[in-house]
Amino acid sequence: MAIFRVAAIIAAAAIALIAAPVTTGAATTAATVTDAGTIATAVRRLAQYPAPTHLHPVVGAGSNCASATCCAGTECVRHICSVWVAPGGSCTAAYRLCKSGTTCIGGKCLTQACLGRSCAARNTVCKPGTECLAGTCVQRVRLGGSCTAAHRRCKSGTSCIRGKCVKQVRLGRSCAHRNVVCKPGSECHAGTCVRWVAPGGSCAASYRRCSGKATCIRGKCVKQACLGCSCAPSNTVCQSGGMCHAGTCIQLVAPGGSCTVPYRRCSGGATCAAGKCVTVVPRGGSCAGGAAKCAAGTECVRGTCIVWVAPGGACTATCTRCSGGSICTGGKCHAIETRGVGEDCRPAYTRCGRSLTCRHGICVRSTGGY
Secondary structure, eight states, X not given: OHHHHHHHHHHHHHHHHHHSOOOOSHHHHHHHHHHHHHHHHHHHHHHTSOOOTTTSOEEOTTSBOSSSEEOTTOEEETTEEEEEEOTTSBOOSTTEEEOTTEEEETTEEEEEEOTTSBOOSTTEEEOTTOEEETTEEEEEEOTTOBOOSTTEEEOTTOEEETTXXXXXXXXXXXXXXXXXXXXXXXXXXTTEEEEEEOTTSBOOSTTEEEOTTEEEETTEEEEXXXXXXXXXSTTEEEOTTOEEETTEEEEEEXXXXXXXXXXXXXXXXXXXXXXXXXXXXXXXXXXXXXXXXXXXXXXXXXXXXXXXXXXXXXXXXTTEEEOTTOEEETXXXXXXXXXXXXXXXXXXXXXXXXXXXEETTEEEETTSOO
């Protein structure tokens, strides 16, 4: 009831000031000042007391408080009695406001952490455009973007390689596109992810390529040695056109071919003679064209290998020729015998001397007489 007494004093003082006559002099001025001081004291006392409830009604949370008083535990915010909600509390109702430093997300008051900051605490989420990964707010980076900063993470399906988000593809897949790399253990070669295989390894699959100077032959990586080079090491073969012989790559040459260099070897039983591969043929064999060589003791005469027989030797065998100007008669080589006038010239190996003629088996003078 004290508030009403103070109000009554103020009202009485105000009425007295209004009704007092206007006079001059020190007494009147002192009285006026005294009354004004009484009013000021009363106003200060009145301010210590809340307004009467019958003048300002008390309303609950969510009610309009423009001309009303909010109940305990609420506060008038923008003319609505509101409730301040701690982190983790519900903020689905419009009058439930999140406390400073928190935001209403999904109907719940949560603390928003900045990029690179911890999001491990309860009721803490990352700011829009970021996400919580392993307790830290990170930013997902699209294909081709920079991932050098710790809080910049590549999107799903991509990897951070040398500070850039790229897509990794498997062996045998295309790597020709931008921001595409091959998975570890493989390499992009001619637009395809391949795996380099050392000599001796399998190269049966199309994406397995031989490394170094090795070549894939019959599904295996092998080194190719040049002609005249060693082919003794394991997983080593001779280059095309060569063959390994006694630890060296050689080239087989057909009869008639050149054999001037050491690694060119004659084939087919041929022999290198005067820088040329020739076949050794026996008596009676063909030696035409220079691709064949007659065997020892024979000679190539008019494209055939023959045997020369000395006078007195048998000449009955095939491809034998009498030597030294002798002739074959009666199966025997006979030297030519010169006969004189009157001598027998019937044998085939006889000849009449100079100015003589064989007539009726007798050497006679060309003039007709003996």
